Amino acid sequence: MAVKNTIPFRGTPQQEQELQDVIARYKDCAGATIPVLHEAQRIYGYLPIEVQKMVSEGLNVPLAEIYGVVTFYTQFTTEPKGAYHIAVCLGTACYVKGSGDIIDRIKTRLGVDVGSCSNDGKFSLEATRCIGACGLAPVLTVNEDVYGRLVLDDIDGILDKYLK
Amino acid sequence: MAVNLKINNMDVTVPEGTTILEAARSINVDIPTLCYLKEINEIGSCRMCVVEIKGARALQASCVYPVAEGMEVFTNTKAVRDSRKVTLELILSNHDRKCLTCVRNQNCELQKMSTDLGVDDIRFLGENPYYDVDNLSPSIVRDPNKCILCRRCVSVCKNVQTVSVIDAVERGINTIVGSPFGVSLSETPCVNCGQCIVVCPVGALREKDDTDRVWEAIADPAKHVIVQTAPAVRIALGEEFGMPIGTRVTGKMVSALKLMGFDGVFDTDTAADFTIMEEGTEFLQRLEKGGKLPLITSCSPGWVKFCEHNFPDFLDNLSSAKSPHEMFGAITKSYYAEKQGIDPASIYVVSVMPCTAKKFEAAREELSGTGYPDVDAVITTRELGRMIKQSGIEFTKLEDGQFDTPFGAASGAGVIFGATGGVMEAALRTVADILTGQDLQAIDYEAVRGIEGIKEATLEIAGKKVRVAVASGLGNARKLLESIRSGEKEYEFIEIMGCPGGCVAGGGQPIVDAKTQMEINVRAARASAIYAEDKAMTFRKSHKNPIVSKIYQEYLGEPCGHLSHKLLHTHYMQRANY
């Protein structure tokens, strides 16, 4: 039950202004919560408590309700993306070729859980659905870099590049 | 328009808009329910109440399904029974089924249903992640492991109280009811009203138990332990012992407290008379000297905290008078200590309250005018019931006892504090006498009685127009204050109680199950017991209570005077949300 997020919030005044503009635009519309949260996530990349509070106060919707919505819909995340965002495909093709083990290896090596970000903000890890690169299965991406036809022993080498 | 239908082949006629559940119960056909709570939670989510409707494809949830002309309903077919049983077994499969050590043992809607439906085995193995129990709040304990996700608490907190600090979070198998970001209730704007507890069908919400602290104090020979009981306790405590709702058990309660070993058994009603003297005087001063109006009562700690979070612009309107039990504590640790020659440090004041928010209130640092906390422990009506049972006292067989002196004699005005409108009426009885200089005989202010959420009246007192309003339940308080903020309404005097119906329906009162709540208007039944107590009193106005005049003469001086201010008044602060 503890507050999971340990990365300090680093929102800028520009981001806040942008969010306030969005809120002002939606303020009197019914059902504004979800679109505003989408915009907020676009602006900040994720929805930490600070951002949810701004939405709650701006739209006059209780924080408990906002948080309920954010945790209900999988497209929202309360975790920031790391400097390096690792996405491992768990689509069927990748999965049968061992992407489950790959994800476990990354977890142990970096000490990061799926869906969260390392405390130093460097790495975040995501398990994605099929990304359409089945010919390369199993596949993972680190930011814009794509790595395919992986075997378990490739993983350390890949991570080393970003750990430097 | 009337609608005719058949339930289990019996004819029934009910008004249009009635649900199948209500129609069935009107002819004594019982249908089990779990998430449904009349007027509070009608969301049709648990599916315990399913019935067969002729011509319908699937079983339907009767608690939300309106009746229709010519409808044929069956509540007791094999398909219905099987479906309910599977639903219940699924709920039980991931329920922390430790009934023997559960606060709701024998008073639990889930447990009763399990017996009623004849569940003797649970065929499913549920996944049972363990969730931490939130016990950091001074008033409310939440145990998600016992939660069946009925959402009654969410509805009462959001729709009735408009506090909204709990909601369903996450999805699917991981769904729990909790506060945002998993923080403790104590870190939210929760006002500790306990309305979530009294609507919870199971043991997932309970009061923070302070009975051990009280037992320890009683066992400590160095402590002089005195107990005071709020007006609404005496008309509800009997329910803990199976007595009908609305039974007055004042005398038995006093006898039980004496048997339990308290050194003094006193009446918070006496202190309520002091509250009226202080608050009434404050009102007259503001009225005559042009002070901030409307004056708003401050004896409901749930309301006070709500105001601190949500209406900081009204904090100067709040009466600075402490709530009655805090006044009692302050007078006990000053006047009484001096009179009896007892060191105030050794006095331990226990308050028995219908209220969970009083636990939070007692812990406020500013409530210690004597240098000691005014009140040392607060227990609810339910906790007192448990302590009496632990003592092996046969409550229903007790003779009537008498409160001890000096704080045993109270006026009827002090008694009616327990019902919505009561503080207002009590204050008016005194204010009207002072303004007219007479001993008025017409003192039943019917306009402010009754269980409506918001009541208004305009009174003529000694040629002065006094516009009053009474709100109970925080959603109603919010509505009332917003109408004042916007300039739409103006008043001179307002009473606000945090719980709908006032203290009689407080968050610390005996829990009444959903089915009984459909049959009996609990608030009204308890309130009429309160007004019966009032009628039975010798003195019905606070300023006529001889104890009150005596203590002002001997000790306090004038109401709102120097010493009164030190002992009997307090202040408030704006509080952040999260």
Ligand code: SF4
């Ligand atoms: S909540 Fe009810 S069913 Fe669950 S353990 Fe407590 S008494 Fe038993």
Ligand code: SF4
């Ligand atoms: S105590 Fe009152 S305010 Fe707090 S969670 Fe329960 S219902 Fe809401």
Ligand code: SF4
């Ligand atoms: S805590 Fe109680 S009232 Fe709230 S959802 Fe759980 S079982 Fe229902």
Ligand code: FES
């Ligand atoms: S669905 Fe009717 S009682 Fe829950």
